[in-house]
Amino acid sequence: MREFFMPALVDLGASVIIQDSHRNYLFVTNLPDIWANEHFSTPSDLSLFGEEVAAKLGTLKEGIIKPGNKGHIEIAVGTEQIYEFRVQAVELAKGGVHLVTTIIDRSEERHRERLLRALLREVSHRSKNLLAIIQSIALQTARYSGSLELFLHKFRGRLYSLSQSQDLITDSSWRGAYFFELVQQQTEKYLPENTHLVRVNGDNVLLTPNASLHLGLALHELIVNAVSHGSLLRNGRVINVTCARTQLNGHDALEITWDEALEISRKSDEDEEEALKSHFGSTVLERVVPASVNGKAQYVISRDRISYQLVFPLESGGE
Structure with a gap:
């Protein structure tokens, strides 16, 4: 049977050692390369594996004396x-x-286990971050919603925005989301037949997961406002969205701009701004998003246009 037994052992990557009751070696085969470099006329645990491993094997074998x-x-x-x-x-x-000793290489298996544990820790960490963002959105939405119906309407839209951004992050194996794809995904729901009204240009930077989620939320607020006040579809003027590399306090940074032309209405400047600049929209654009990416933001509404500018360090939001 040896002719069949040996190829099977080699194929499985297993090593076998057989010792008598006095621990004398009777048979040894297919040792791993790190222990098979030397040949001994009288092999032993010490001569094959060295002092440290031999001591551990000796302690183990001391308790294995009865069959089974x-x-x-x-x-x-x-x-x-x-x-x-x-x-x-x-x-x-x-x-x-x-005594029959079988040696099996577990290196790849243990590597996969370590990787899985690391991934699970990462999932837990990211889930906690996402839950914190959702909690913040819920609190801010509730604070500026006059009714349960209005709260549910706004909250669902913002959750959808987060889920869309999260899909891009997951598809990239958690590396983040590219800016152009983020803009496209956040706008196509509200402009399914008029996506050409939002034109994106500049540097298509890969944003970090954190920046992707918060920037996606900012884009959601901007496009919802653009669709809600109605002038976007009426005047057909293109909204220009730009991502450009720049400098912030002497460090590499990204500058995101949203430039939207409005129809000039008969309302006063104050009335126009009050109608367009919702409380939470202003909060998320001017405070939540820039704070989350260590940046600065300007949100300006006039009678003829809306502009939003966000500048943040490149290491905080992209690569």
Whole structure:
């Protein structure tokens, strides 16, 4: 059976050691490369694996003396390789109790486990951040909503904005979202047949996940306001959205601008601004978003246009 047994062991990547009751080596095969560089006429745990590993194996084997007894330990070699030593006592019809040690390379498996744990920690961290953002949105929306119906209408829209941005972040394996795609995704829901009315240009920067979520929320407020006051579809004037690399306090930064032309109405400047600049819209654009990306913002409404400018450090919002 040896001709069949050996190829199977090699294919599985397993190593096998058989020792008698006195721990003398009777058979050893297919050792991992790190322990198979030297050949010994009388192999032993010490000569094959070194003093540290031999001591650990000795302690393990001391408790495995009766048929059916089993034990295992994992040995780390360097920072990347991990091997599992599985030892069991087997009684042969002739020859008494023998120890059978199987060595299995667990390096890849343990690497996947470490990666999974890291991903789960990242998911937990990002989920907490997202929940904090949702809580903030809920509080701000409730503060400036006069009725439950109005609250639900605004809150659902803002949650949808977050979910759209989160989809882009997830699709990029949590690296973030590109600015052009973020603008497109935040505007196409409200202008399904008139997406040409929002023109985006400049640098298509990959924004960080945090910047993607908050900038997406700002874009949501701006496009909802543009659709709500009605002049966008009436006058057909293109809204220009730009992303450009710049400098802020001597550091690389991004400058986001929203430039929207309005129809000149008969209302006074004060009435026009009061009608267009909702309380939460102003809060999220002038306070929440710039604070979240360590930046500065200007939100200006006049009789003939709306402009929004956000400048923030590149390391806080993009790469």
